[in-house]
Amino acid sequence: MRGGSSWRGARGAPLGLALLLGACAATPPARPAVAPVSPALQATTWTYGSAEAAMLAETSFRALVDKAESRLGALHFGSGFESAIVRDLEGDKVRLRECDLSFHRPAVVFDIDETLAWNMGAQADQARRAAGFDPRRWDQWEREGGELLVAVPGAVAAVEALRRLGITPVFNSNRSAAHAAETARALARLGFGAAVHGETLWLAGDADGSSRKHGRRVAIAERYCVLAQVGDQMGDFVDAIDFAPDGRRHSPAERTRMAAGVFARLWGERWFLIPNPIYGRWNDPPLSLDDVVPESARWTPKEE
Numbered sequence: 001m002r003g004g005s006s007w008r009g010a011r012g013a014p015l016g017l018a019l020l021l022g023a024c025a026a027t028p029p030a031r032p033a034v035a036p037v038s039p040a041l042q043a044t045t046w047t048y049g050s051a052e053a054a055m056l057a058e059t060s061f062r063a064l065v066d067k068a069e070s071r072l073g074a075l076h077f078g079s080g081f082e083s084a085i086v087r088d089l090e091g092d093k094v095r096l097r098e099c100d101l102s103f104h105r106p107a108v109v110f111d112i113d114e115t116l117a118w119n120m121g122a123q124a125d126q127a128r129r130a131a132g133f134d135p136r137r138w139d140q141w142e143r144e145g146g147e148l149l150v151a152v153p154g155a156v157a158a159v160e161a162l163r164r165l166g167i168t169p170v171f172n173s174n175r176s177a178a179h180a181a182e183t184a185r186a187l188a189r190l191g192f193g194a195a196v197h198g199e200t201l202w203l204a205g206d207a208d209g210s211s212r213k214h215g216r217r218v219a220i221a222e223r224y225c226v227l228a229q230v231g232d233q234m235g236d237f238v239d240a241i242d243f244a245p246d247g248r249r250h251s252p253a254e255r256t257r258m259a260a261g262v263f264a265r266l267w268g269e270r271w272f273l274i275p276n277p278i279y280g281r282w283n284d285p286p287l288s289l290d291d292v293v294p295e296s297a298r299w300t301p302k303e304e
């Protein structure tokens with residue numbers, strides 16, 4: 001559009017200016033400006049606009065309720081029961097924290113963003129600007145965007161079903177603790193019921209001052225018998241997929257190997273994943289095709 005406007009301006013220019021423009025005739029016309037396109041545009045439209053994404057989320061939430069109900073039936077007072085929270089890794093063996101119904105109420109732990117609630121407004125704003133994540137803008141969104149959050153398909157029905165079974169939903173999010181009231185209000189408005197900061201709502205820095213969720217998971221496991229966890233990032237379930245014991249960040253291949261290896265038995269049984277191709281550690285730093293397509297799988301058409 002901007003290229004078209006400049007041509008109209010040249011035709012209507014005074015003679016002197018027209019001569020000057022004529023002297024520049026050999027210069028190729030400037031290309032019309034192209035609006036920047038967000039690398040996350042397609043992932044954003046798929047997540048919020050496709051039946052496929054909606055049904056994947058529905059599938060996970062339905063499986064969650066089925067599995068949580070059957071786990072609840074297997075709980076006994078006074079007996080050691082494996083929760084959905086990892087205690088430690090011994091070689092390639094995962095040990096889960098145990099709980100006792102005599103002391104702990106049953107619960108399911110949920111992440112919030114892109115797990116229970118879609119941040120359409122913030123993600124569309126970012127995609128339109130073709131910009132990266134802006135912490136200040138996100139902080140503003142947490143304060144102002146609660147009324148615009150949209151429940152992920154299947155999420156409200158699942159939380160309601162769990163509450164009817166006597167299972168407490170506990171929310172573990174990296175939203176700011178300074179905005180606890182706004183987040184609790186947004187959850188209630190969406191239909192997820194009450195969330196009490198420090199009891200059923202845990203936010204960034206709670207428990208151990210960290211943005212990683214392990215300390216909060218431990219604090220929750222000391223209060224509840226956690227039947228299942230639900231999230232859209234590996235860090236919603238365990239830190240060990242993203243980070244080695246010495247703090248080194250795992251590569252994308254290492255993350256996949258761990259998720260599908262030592263933790264394999266938990267997916268679909270104790271851990272339930274909601275699709276989010278828009279953002280996450282899987283793409284930080286952004287992956288290239290060479291990172292994900294091995295040499296042995298690359299294809300170039302043969303010459304005809």
Ligand SMILES: [Mg+2]
Binds near residue numbers: 111114115
């Ligand atoms: Mg999330």
